[in-house]
Amino acid sequence: QVQLVESGGGLVQAGGSLRLSCAASGSILSINDMGWYRQAPGKQRELVADITSGGRTRYAGFVKGRFTISRDNAKNTVLLQMNSLKPEDTAVYYCNADLLQRGRAMYANYWGQGTQVTVSS
Numbered sequence: 001q002v003q004l005v006e007s008g009g010g011l012v013q014a015g016g017s018l019r020l021s022c023a024a025s026g027s028i029l030s031i032n033d034m035g036w037y038r039q040a041p042g043k044q045r046e047l048v049a050d051i052t053s054g055g056r057t058r059y060a061g062f063v064k065g066r067f068t069i070s071r072d073n074a075k076n077t078v079l080l081q082m083n084s085l086k087p088e089d090t091a092v093y094y095c096n097a098d099l100l101q102r103g104r105a106m107y108a109n110y111w112g113q114g115t116q117v118t119v120s121s
Contacts, residue, residue, distance in 0.1 A: 002026030009115030022095030038091035
């Protein structure tokens with residue numbers, strides 16, 4: 001029924017750019033906070049950036065102005081523009097969101113399946 005689907009990952013050279021997209025689909029009444037997380041092999045999943053329903057943003061320190069998160073509420077989509085990519089950015093990037101399914105009484109938290117980002121040196 002409701003789900004999050006990421007796209008836009010791939011292989012890029014250091015210094016390059018990628019734009020990740022995450023679209024929520026299904027019978028969705030409302031979306032609250034949305035965010036991007038990443039997980040490298042053998043490491044913990046960590047927050048990259050998130051954005052509230054009102055558009056307020058928060059970024060991890062390692063982004064250092066390189067990434068920008070945004071959302072398109074009409075399309076139920078959250079974007080992550082990644083510039084000046086570094087090899088240490090290599091990870092699986094996951095979309096996360098709080099979704100209210102139509103006909104339900106409570107929000108629930110959802111994860112996307114992840115999209116691989118590989119930055120070569």
